[in-house]
Amino acid sequence: MKKNEISILGSGLIGSLLSIYLRKRDLNVTVYEKRADNRNQEYKEEGRSINMALSDRGWKALEKAGLKDKVLPLTIPMYGRKIHNEHGDTSFIPYGKEGQAIYSISRGRFNQLLINEAEKVGVKINFEHRIEDIDLRFNELTVSSPGNLLEKISSEVIIGSDGAYSSLRNAMLKQVRFNYKQQYISHGYKELSIPPTESGDFAMDPNALHIWPRGSFMLIALPNPDKSFTCTLFLPFEGGRVSFENIRDEKDLKGIFKTYFDDAYQLMPQLADQYFTNPTSALIDIECYPWMLNKALLIGDASHAMVPFYGQGMNCGFEDCYILDNLIEKLGTTAWELVFAKFQKIRKPDTDAISQLAMENFEEMKEQVADPKFIIRKKIEAKLHQLFPKDWIPLYTMVTFSDMPYSEAYALGKLQEKIMDRVMADPLITENWDKMDYEDIIDQLDKAKAV
Ligand SMILES: Cc1cc2nc3c(=O)[nH]c(=O)nc-3n(C[C@H](O)[C@H](O)[C@H](O)COP(=O)(O)OP(=O)(O)OC[C@H]3O[C@@H](n4cnc5c(N)ncnc54)[C@H](O)[C@@H]3O)c2cc1C
Known part of the structure; x- marks a missing residue:
């Protein structure tokens, strides 16, 4: 049977960055990713390209990996929130002191960059390899690849950075004394966009995160380097006049956008196409503990998926990598169980706190900012x-x-x-x-x- 030193599950943002950290410590790192390698195509995960807000904790982790200068050109600074009221008037609330900003970055391009960097330092990434099962007694993965071949791979260490629906967490769920809680919130989201103007410029101020807060629902928009904006519409799934359930056709959609988001509506010529093509996605909060079993560890969304309203899920996952790497630096690359035990103990109160804040900020963004x-x-x-x-x-x-x-x-x-x-x-x-x-x-x- 094939044996890996370190197997990382998932080459999302967190798995890719972690693979770079570990490879730089001279470990042999193999990543399994269920998706195909999309680096040669224009990134588009059907209506889910979603921009991320990158902030200080994320930057700090990128800097430690030597990546800050490579990521910076992909970003646009946003110095505050630009609030749009129902009449189209706007007000600006700075995020911090003058010059402080959070940075808009396309998830897809960012992920591509991290995967390229991982390969450059010698990480082996297997695309279209899905983890089907994990036997935690022997740290043994069952992996499927194109043609439905099933392969068993044993691994000294397994790290599950395979997101909110983690296969490693599913395997841990079968253990006694593993605590797990998940909650879907009432709202879902849909990606839309605002293209550049005819003269090829940004249609709104590019250095702000735009918000249309409307009580029980909202629209937000983040700038892209190609001068478009990626918008995310957050609505309740059902009930009330304004919910995904109650937008059945173009007439409903137009009525709601003209009433509540008219200034944005004027800038969205492809609204109906995008609305009815792009998927509606759910939002989940997940807490679990412990995050480790012997030499297997959960990290990133796999251990603490949170709702996106503090813009911290990825930043927090990057900080996970930074803290884990500091522990490895201190305790060495053989004391895995000790490293993992310390990691989860230090980190859990902090990820609980940010998950709670993210939930509370949902209320703030929808209501109070207006x-x-x-x-x-x-x-x-x-x-x-x-x-x-x-x-x-x-x-x-x-x-x-x-x-x-x-x-x-x-x-x-x-x-x-x-x-x-x-x-x-x-x-x-x-x-x-x-x-x-x-x-x-x-x-x-x-x-x-x-x-
Ligand atoms: C709408 C929205 C907006 C957000 N905005 C922000 C923001 O502004 N700032 C911020 O910091 N965070 C934000 N987040 C949170 C952020 O997206 C996540 O915290 C982050 O992507 C987590 O990364 P991850 O690598 O842990 O998981 P993921 O990004 O989910 O990656 C997991 C990877 O594992 C792979 N995988 C899954 N299962 C398997 C399997 N069985 N076998 C092999 N591979 C597998 C997946 O294909 C994927 O590539 C937002 C989230 C949402 C939903």
Whole structure:
């Protein structure tokens, strides 16, 4: 039987980056990917090309692998949210301090780049090889390849980066004392797009993440280097006037877009085609534990798939790779069980925290960003941060522009939220927000931290 040193399941964003880290530690790395190699084609995974927002944690992991400069040319910086109201008026809320940005990048192109880099350093990638079964007693994979040949492969180490529907996690599910929880949210998503203008320019400001928040649903758009925007429509699957179930034909679609997203609608000549061709996808949150069994480990979405509303799923998965690699650096390439045990212990509270925040941010994106008071709240927090940069760091900044453990950001964010709720309860806040006693707010936070 063939024997691998390290088998990585899935060559998605996380598996590809991890394979580079491990290969650079002189390990023999073999990747199994169920999809075909699409590097020679224009990337398009039928209506699911979806852009990603890459932020500090992701960049840090890419930099450690020596990839930052190669990825940068594929990205477009977005310095804030551009909120579109129902009349087409917009307001801009910066994400952080001047110059701080999150970066739009096409998932497909990014994945292609990482796969190329993995091959360059000597990772062996087997496309069209699906993991059918795993015998965890012997770390033995059953892999199918074109022609339906089934092959058994034993492996010293198995790492499952095969996403939310992981085959390794399925094998672990059969073990006693393996905890598992999954939740589909009420909403799904569909990809749409806004093409460049006739003169070949961006149809809207390219340096912002555009949001059309409408209470129980929303549309977002992220820029692409070819001057188009990739849009994602988030709607409830069923119920209400506006849901996937209730858009049955072009007339329904046009009615809803003209009512709620008219400025975007004017820029979407292929809306109906795309809407009725592209799939509607579900959104899932998955928690499980433990992430390891002997020399097998789950990583990325396979261990903690989260809803996409904090833009952190990939960034968090990249941070997983960074932390795992640090442990390998410290403990060596033979102490796998010790490395995996430490990894899951360090990482689990943090991935729980970001998954929870992602769920909570869903509400914020749909509802609060449309509320004028939300904008004031953000302005107050930005001013606090400007006046007392070490004492008050907005939660979004801690998550997106720092590498503070997510669990610490979460705890501090909750204290700040309570104080901000009190500040915002002042009926005259809209008029007075700029003239408040900001030092007193910091005192309140210090007292709350001391409890
Ligand atoms: C709409 C949406 C928007 C998002 N936006 C952002 C964002 O802005 N920022 C961000 O940080 N994150 C974002 N995310 C989250 C991000 O997409 C994921 O966290 C990230 O892709 C996880 O990568 P992964 O490699 O763990 O899993 P995946 O990307 O799912 O890759 C898994 C790979 O494993 C392969 N595979 C699966 N099963 C098998 C098998 N049995 N055998 C062999 N191969 C297999 C798959 O083909 C795939 O290539 C978003 C997610 C969604 C749904």
